[in-house]
Amino acid sequence: MRNVSPSEVAARLRTAPRLAVLDDDPTGTQTVKDTPVLTTWTVEDLRWALRQNSPVFFVLTNTRSLSPQDAAARNREVARALHEASRAEGTPYVIASRGDSTLRGHFPLETDVLTEELTAAGAAPDGVVLVPAYIEAGRLTVDSTHWMRTPQGLLPVGESEFARDATFGYTSSALPDWVEEKTKGRTPADRVLRITLTDLRTGGPAHVAARLATLRDGATAVVDAVCDDDLRVLALALAEAEENGTRLLYRVGPSFVRARAGQAAHPPLTAAELRPLRAPEAPHGLIVVGSHVSLTTRQLNHLRDSTGDLAEHELDVARLLDPAARDRHIHEIADKASATLATADTVIRTTRTVVTATDPDESLAISRSVSAALVETVRLITAARRPAFVVAKGGITSSDTATHGLEIRRAWARGTLLPGIVSLWQPVDGPAAGVPYIVFAGNVGGDEALADALALLRSAA
Incomplete structure (x- = not known):
């Protein structure tokens, strides 16, 4: 083990370019504290983010839910607006494309597009650095193989339920093989640069920087990590490589962002810290559940079993996919939920049965349609009755609820409700200003995590 303090990284990167994290769903903020978040990417919004006193900011692109x-x-839109905002503010930047720690998402599409845009702006990347680790959630990379922690022990991620995703499925757990698989052979596994734990812990920052400096023409590097110290060594190495002229683009999981920002792992927010963030005039909160992974269903079942005073309403997916029934069903559920919100914390959820198609794009379109209905329901509920807080469960659900249901444009990620896995945003504009927004990924936490998060929110009343 090579110990590196967050303060050492923060000091080393104090004059480094700002890290702009293009987040393909909102859950990438769950490892950081007091960090700006944008859900839109106008030049003015990006200039606002660049002016904040933070080494990193997030732009919620929600691209995982798109074709x-x-x-x-x-x-392309975000990259071009970011370049214009950077010139206007005189603030340099580097880009991290934040993807899922279980390897789902538009790779290599997103890094390919960003490479094209950076090249057009005169900053062609020498390499793409892939760092999918998410320490708190047990997504670890050892000897270039990516693992996930389960109740039964560590499982190669290619053998997990996430690898069978209808849209983003894959078979490889070894990252060089995964890169070859996802690039359809364009980048052979034996051409991928491997930064191992030995490189990080024995070689150290200077050694890793020298290895990264060998990247040319957008070549790919994959990086091991099992703890924050590994990622902080990497952050120091990246700073050295970039200062020496190596241009890099990142494809990362959540933990990299915290390390690159020079932040320590923060304990969860306390009831005392939550109290001034919670909407004081509203007695009860809204919990929005869209994720269909088995962990979310177990968490919802535990919440139901352990929490007596809870109202629950279901959006029937079959009715949502029927144009003749869709609108009436949405309004019926919204009316019921806004009424129960006066007397109890209220859950709205979609049917737990997953509806997919044989074609990945059609499956994604179904998910989008259901998510749009869920978000419209949230919009109707919150227009009728202001909640004390809103919890959104699931990546697409969190993004759409923030941008369309609550119309959040700018916010601050203030910390987490559980260690490193459930982020609380403080919206700073729009109708949701003053309503804490909790971003809860579908695939993290134990079975009791949703109930624990609600208990903490209730303790702040």
């Missing part, structure tokens, strides 16, 4: 064509277009 490949739309995801590519959105990345």
Whole structure:
């Protein structure tokens, strides 16, 4: 083990370019504290983020929920606006494309598009650095193989339920093989640069920087990590490589962002810290559940079993996919939920049965349609009755609820409700200003995590 303090990284990177994290769903903020978040990417919004006293900021692109064509277009939009904002503010930047720690998402599409845009701006990347580790959630990389912690022990991620995703499925757990698989052979596994734990812990920052300096023409490097110290060594190495002229683009999981920001792992927010953030005039909160992974269903079941005074309403997916029934069903559920919100914390959820199609794009379109209905329900509920807080469970659900249901444009990620896995945003504009927004990924936490988060929110009343 090579110990590196967060303060050492913060001091080393004090004059480094700002890290702009293009987050393909909102859950990437769950490892950081007091960090700006944008859900839109106008030049003025990006200039606002660049002016904040923070080494990093997030731009919520939500591209994981989009088709490949739309995801590519959105990345181009953000990259071009970011370049313009950077010139206007005189603030340099580097880009991290934040993807899922279980390897789902538009890779290599997003890094390909960002490479094209950076090249057009005169900053062609020498390499793409892939760092998917998410320490708190047990997503670890050892000897270039990516693992996930389960109740039964560590499981190669290619053998997990996430590898069978209808849209982003894969078979490889060894990252060089995964890169070859995802690039359809364009980048052979034996051409991927491997930064191992030995490189990080024995070689140290200077050694790793020298290895990264060998990257050319957008080549890919994959990096091991099992703890924050590994990632902080990497952050120091990246700073040295970049100062020496190596241009890098990142594809990362959540933990890299915290290390690169020079932040320590923060304990969860306390009831005393939550109390001034909570909407004082509203007695009860809204819990929005869209994720369909088995862990979310178990968490919802535990919440139901352990929490007596809870109202629950279901959006029937079959009715949502029926154009003749959709609107009436949404309004019926919204009316019921806004009424129960006066007397109890209220859950709205979609049917737990997953509806998919044989074509990945069609499956994604179904998910988008259901998510849009869930968000419209949230919009109707919150227009009728202001909640004390809103919890959104699931990546697509969290993004759409923030941007469309609550119309959040700018916010601060203030910390977490559980260690490193459930982020609380403080919206600073729009109708949701003053309502804490809790971003809860579908695939993290134990079975009791949703109930624990609600208990903490209730303790702040």
